[in-house]
Amino acid sequence: MADETNQETPREPGRPQSRSGDRGDRGDRGDRGGSGGRDQGRKFFRRKKVCRFCVEKVDDINYKDVRLLQQFVAERGKIVPRRLTGVCTPHQRRLTTAIKRARNIALLPFSAR
Amino acid sequence: MQRAYEVMFIVRPDFTEEDLDKLISTLQTHATNAGAVVANVEKMGKRRLAYDVKKFQEGQYVLFIMNADGKGIYELERRMRVTEPVIKFITVRTDEEQQRLEKVRKLRAARAKRPPAEAAAPEAVNPAVTA
Numbered sequence: 001m002a003d004e005t006n007q008e009t010p011r012e013p014g015r016p017q018s019r020s021g022d023r024g025d026r027g028d029r030g031d032r033g034g035s036g037g038r039d040q041g042r043k044f045f046r047r048k049k050v051c052r053f054c055v056e057k058v059d060d061i062n063y064k065d066v067r068l069l070q071q072f073v074a075e076r077g078k079i080v081p082r083r084l085t086g087v088c089t090p091h092q093r094r095l096t097t098a099i100k101r102a103r104n105i106a107l108l109p110f111s112a113r
Numbered sequence: 114m115q116r117a118y119e120v121m122f123i124v125r126p127d128f129t130e131e132d133l134d135k136l137i138s139t140l141q142t143h144a145t146n147a148g149a150v151v152a153n154v155e156k157m158g159k160r161r162l163a164y165d166v167k168k169f170q171e172g173q174y175v176l177f178i179m180n181a182d183g184k185g186i187y188e189l190e191r192r193m194r195v196t197e198p199v200i201k202f203i204t205v206r207t208d209e210e211q212q213r214l215e216k217v218r219k220l221r222a223a224r225a226k227r228p229p230a231e232a233a234a235p236e237a238v239n240p241a242v243t244a
Contacts, residue, residue: 063205109164
């Protein structure tokens, strides 16, 4: 799962305006792992990944749309942490409640396989 | 005080369409007697369940969108618990969520109506940097 999300960043063309453009691609993968400690020295967040919901301006994360929720659920049914998906905190919280509700009404499994 | 609720429940899969309709109308009557107003009923069809519920692998999903007070919901839930064909249900309170969505939509509409040169120019730079 981690491999899938990491592969997205090299596919995006280089952005001359972005701050992390030069050191971005190579440093980003390592950065995401150590971004917890290293962020304190930086003024801006280094991560390129933006919250999908903030960008698309999707407001309503409903427990009913299983297809949307399944993208944030791992193979075994576990909820994917936000450092892998790049979702921002308020949206991650809403996602989590939606996933838990969907689990309760048997739209998503509690534990798969 | 009437609040907006969504009640989703699963009916056992070996129910026929007419029995399902009868059940739905029975539950609607119970709800109305308890003081609720059922705004919408949506039959979401047969689905495969993510796990076994009462030894069934499939179920028919039904959604009620209604306005009720706490007592009405309590009464409806009590009835559903007793009804044998209903194997699972969940009640979600939606009025606060809808309020929040309304607020966000209004904010967005107001922001869009503002002269685009003024407000949008400094904002337009940031998404280009981060996107």
